[in-house]
Structures are given as structure tokens and as C-alpha cells.
Amino acid sequence: MPELEFITRIPGVQIYDIFDGPSITIKGRLPRPPSATCPRCESQVLRIKSTQTRRLKHGLWGGKFVYLHLKVPKLLCGRCGRHFVLPIAGVLPKRRATEQFRQEVFHLHHGGLTQKHLSRTHGIGTATVERWYHDFVVYRVKELEGRSCPLVLGIDEHFFTRKRGYATTLVDLRNHKVFDVVLGRDEASLGAYLARLPGREGSGSRDGSIGNLSKNGSQIFPECKDCS
Numbered sequence: 712m713p714e715l716e717f718i719t720r721i722p723g724v725q726i727y728d729i730f731d732g733p734s735i736t737i738k739g740r741l742p743r744p745p746s747a748t749c750p751r752c753e754s755q756v757l758r759i760k761s762t763q764t765r766r767l768k769h770g771l772w773g774g775k776f777v778y779l780h781l782k783v784p785k786l787l788c789g790r791c792g793r794h795f796v797l798p799i800a801g802v803l804p805k806r807r808a809t810e811q812f813r814q815e816v817f818h819l820h821h822g823g824l825t826q827k828h829l830s831r832t833h834g835i836g837t838a839t840v841e842r843w844y845h846d847f848v849v850y851r852v853k854e855l856e857g858r859s860c861p862l863v864l865g866i867d868e869h870f871f872t873r874k875r876g877y878a879t880t881l882v883d884l885r886n887h888k889v890f891d892v893v894l895g896r897d898e899a900s901l902g903a904y905l906a907r908l909p910g911r912e913g914s915g916s917r918d919g920s921i922g923n924l925s926k927n928g929s930q931i932f933p934e935c936k937d938c939s
């Protein structure tokens with residue numbers, strides 16, 4: 712099945728079988744890399760105690776779910792006695808979906824597909840869509856912490872969930888990049904966030920005047936000449 716090459720490979724995983732039925736199941740194993748270390752004491756004196764199969768949702772291909780069934784060694788540290796399952800790149804411990812799959816749901820939801828729609832197409836609950844979306848918003852915020860405020864900031868708001876209301880997307884208009892996604896759309900929720908951004912003072916200028924922010928723009932960016 713050469714077209715499956717399009718499905719992102721996971722580093723270190725050796726695929727030994729693919730079943731193409733109502734869904735696609737890719738079977739693979741994760742051999743113990745020589746560089747594996749104990750997460751507690753960093754010892755390399757490790758022994759394989761058993762093998763665990765992790766079943767993960769990995770993507771959608773041609774309308775079919777792609778599952779990974781990966782055999783992963785359970786190791787015992789010879790120094791401190793800790794048992795642990797070898798981590799898989801791109802998969803968080805105890806998750807039943809790869810980060811690629813979770814990220815796809817995040818992007819689709821961010822792009823406007825509803826939780827109900829994604830629940831149907833991706834076979835997950837609406838609460839899961841919301842939780843995953845929130846996870847990635849938190850990642851983005853962490854990633855962006857300490858970054859300077861863009862010189863020209865565009866804003867756009869979109870409906871997030873009934874419970875959480877609106878989210879506002881901040882766009883760096885000079886570099887044509889999404890700068891951040893923030894929950895809320897009024898000054899109360901965005902003002903505190905924007906006030907924390909370094910490099911805002913004096914050079915803040917904002918294009919666009921969407922939603923409630925337009926009337927508050929001059930409060931958030933007091934020195935901005937474009938805000939009215």
C-alpha cells in the first residue's frame with residue numbers, strides 16, 4: 712500500500728504488517744534504542760521485562776481511520792528498580808491517540824469545524840474535542856511566552872464553545888503568522904494577556920477593528936495611533 716507513505720511515520724517504529732479493512736491498522740514494534748535511559752536515575756542498565764501493545768488512533772486516510780498497534784517494551788532499571796514503558800515519539804503516556812491525530816482535530820476545530828462534526832468524523836466525544844483544543848491552546852501559549860508583541864497585530868474572533876464562548880486569534884500582520892489564540896474576546900480577558908506581552912509599549916499598533924475590541928483597542932494599546 713504505497714499511498715500509506717503519506718501517513719507520517721513515527722521515528723524508531725518498525726512496521727511489520729498493515730491491515731486494510733473498514734479501518735486501516737498498522738502493526739509495528741518499537742525496538743529498545745541503545746540510548747534508552749531510566750527516567751528516574753538515567754541509568755542505561757535496563758532489562759526488558761515484558762511487551763505492551765499500545766493501540767493508538769493516528770489519522771484518517773481516504774475516509775478510514777488509521778490505527779497504530781505498536782508493541783512497546785516495558786523496561787526495568789537495574790540501578791533503581793523502576794519499571795517503565797518505553798516512550799514513543801509523538802505519543803504522550805497513557806494517550807490513545809497520537810499527537811498528530813490530536814493536532815489535526817485542533818486545527819480543524821480552530822478552522823471552524825464544530826465539535827459535533829469532529830465527533831462524527833473523528834470518532835471522539837465532543838468533550839474530547841474541547842479538551843484537546845484546550846491542550847493545544849496551552850501548548851501554543853507556552854511556546855509563545857517571552858516572544859515580543861508583533862509590531863502590527865491583527866485580531867479575529869471565532870466561536871469556541873457554548874461554555875467557553877469566543878476565542879480570539881491574534882495575527883502578526885507583518886510576518887503573516889498566527890501569533891496566538893486567546894480565549895475570550897473582550898477587554899477583560901484579552902487586556903491582561905496583552906499587557907503581559909513584552910515589547911508592547913510604545914510600538915503597539917493594531918489593524919482591524921472586529922467585535923468588542925474595537926472600542927477598547929485604545930485602552931489596550933494606549934499609544935496606538937490606529938486604534939479608535
Ligand SMILES: [Zn+2]
Pocket residue numbers: 749750751752753754788789790791792793
Ligand atoms: Zn533507574
